[in-house]
Every structure is written in structure tokens, then in C-alpha cells.
Amino acid sequence: MQITTERLTTSLKSAGMRMTPQRAAICKALAESEAHPTAAMIYDELRPQFDSLSLATVYNTLEALVKIGVVNALGGAGDGSIHYDADTEPHVNLACISCNKIIDIPSSHVQQLDDEITSTSGYKLLGARVLYYGLCPECQKKQEN
Amino acid sequence: MQITTERLTTSLKSAGMRMTPQRAAICKALAESEAHPTAAMIYDELRPQFDSLSLATVYNTLEALVKIGVVNALGGAGDGSIHYDADTEPHVNLACISCNKIIDIPSSHVQQLDDEITSTSGYKLLGARVLYYGLCPECQKKQEN
């Protein structure tokens, strides 16, 4: 998924922002993650490499990426914090409100849905939040006791 | 939309909760609103009728409704707070991150999408969050200056 990392960094540059080591690392971590991470998750992952990294920088970079429209803000998943998705191709996200994991599932209908909204809404669209939530198979088992 | 109000109240009762005046009013306000309100919006609307209403009661009731699966938590819309939707029929929500309003738009594809996820995910589904965000036509005009 090297393509997405560069997509994020070039988007920031196109928006007039400088590319710093911190921003590059945040873009890379977000683009290469399958986990739909939160700001804190990215911060924890990058702290070993940037021992003076600030959470504010993570938040600022994520906010910029969302505002540009190249990252989607999916919202909470049972935990109190916002999860982000660098994959803006139309797809369905599936969140477990018990273990707070979010996975992707393919769907042939989302692309059509996306086309429909894009062409008929009249809105200047920035992003999407297509997320179903519930209990994953593992957490369902744990609840049976 | 009198049907939905009763759906909410009977759901709470079926879950073993008592029906109180506060809970009934919260269900009614949520079901009759087109605004996808936040907890604070419901609180402000009901305070004239219940001058000792507590925000905690609103939050507790909303949480119960979401946990039962009869109300969807859509997440934030530019403001920092969670918006709720008592309409659990598959549909697309469209949020403006400038004026923070959320509207519904019809789509023929969402129902199929919903069927697909429901039957193939393996999750015990509780709710959905199908929301596109961007700038509404009015806020687009305001930005051109």
C-alpha cells in the first residue's frame, strides 16, 4: 500500500503544508495500518521513533488530512475515540463494540451508493462513514457464559 | 411518525426497563425529530417540560436505546458531539460540517447493502452509521467570498 502513503503526503503538500518527518511518519503509519487507528494509536506507534512527538501534532495532521478529504473519520467504535481510515475507496467498515476492532468488508453495492450520493446530493463531499457496528464472532462467544 | 415513538418505548420496556415520564419524553423527542439530535439538543428541548431533567438521564436513555439496537449513533458532524437517529431503516445521512445539520437522502442501494451485511458479516449487528459529510449548498455559498 505504498501508493496511499504517497497520496497522503502529496495531498498535504498540495494543500500548501510542508512535509516534515513527523507528518510523513503519521501518513505512513496511517496508510499502512489495517487497524483504522485512533490518534492515540498512531502516537503510541510512533513514539519509539520520535521520542518528543506530541499528540497535538498527530491530531493536527489527521485533521488536515480529513479536511482535505483524503482520510475518512469513522467515529467511535465503543471506545471513546475517533478512528480514521486512509482507504477512501467505497467500502463497508464493521466495528465490534466489545473489542473495538474495525475491519473492512467488500460489498458490490457501496460503489453504486457512492456514485449516487456524489452525483445527486448537491453537497461538496469530503468523506464518508459507512460503518456497521455490533459484536464480532469472537466477542459473541465470550458473551455466552 | 407516531409509530417510531411507540417502537422506542416498547423496546425499553421489553428490555426490562420501566417507562418513566422522562424516558417517554426522550423517546418522543427523538422519534419525532428530523434533526438527528444530540443529547444536549434533546435536553434543551425537554427542559421547559421537565425543569429538573438531568443530562445524565438523556445520556442513559440514549445509550440504552442504542444498545438495544433501536437507535443509531451516527457520530459527530463537525461539532464535538454524537448525533442520534431513531430511523433505523436503511438510508443515507448527509452531514454538513459547517452548519452541523444532518439530513436524510433516499437511495435504492442502501437496502441491498444492508441486506448483504446482515446476511454475510457473521456479526451480531446492532446498528449502522451510513453518513456522508461535506458542505451543504448554503454553506458552500457562504464560503465563496
Added chain:
DNA sequence: TTCTAAATTTAGAATTATTATAAACAATAA
């Protein structure tokens, strides 16, 4: 290189939505 100005990062404080707590209150039933 050195200097300057603008952008960025950082640490920490402030904000604020949400949750937890415990006392007051209301409903149910023996």
C-alpha cells in the same frame, strides 16, 4: 554560510462531551 521570517512542533493547560457516584425519589409488591 548566515540571517530572517514563517511554519511547525512541543509541552502543558484548558475545554468540554461523556461517564460515574451517591443521595433523593418513585414505583412495586409483600
Added chain:
DNA sequence: TTATTGTTTATAATAATTCTAAATTTAGAA
């Protein structure tokens, strides 16, 4: 009635996010 359980309320606590101002870095000019 009395006991018991559930509910609401006011308030405190929590914690995610945002704000602020100082320190640092960057880009470009001299």
C-alpha cells in the same frame, strides 16, 4: 405499611480533543 428495587438528579470525575505560547525547524534571501 414497609421493604426493595429501579430511577432521577446534582455534582464530581474522566478523558478525548483543542488551545496556547514558547522553542524549534524550515525555506529562502543575502
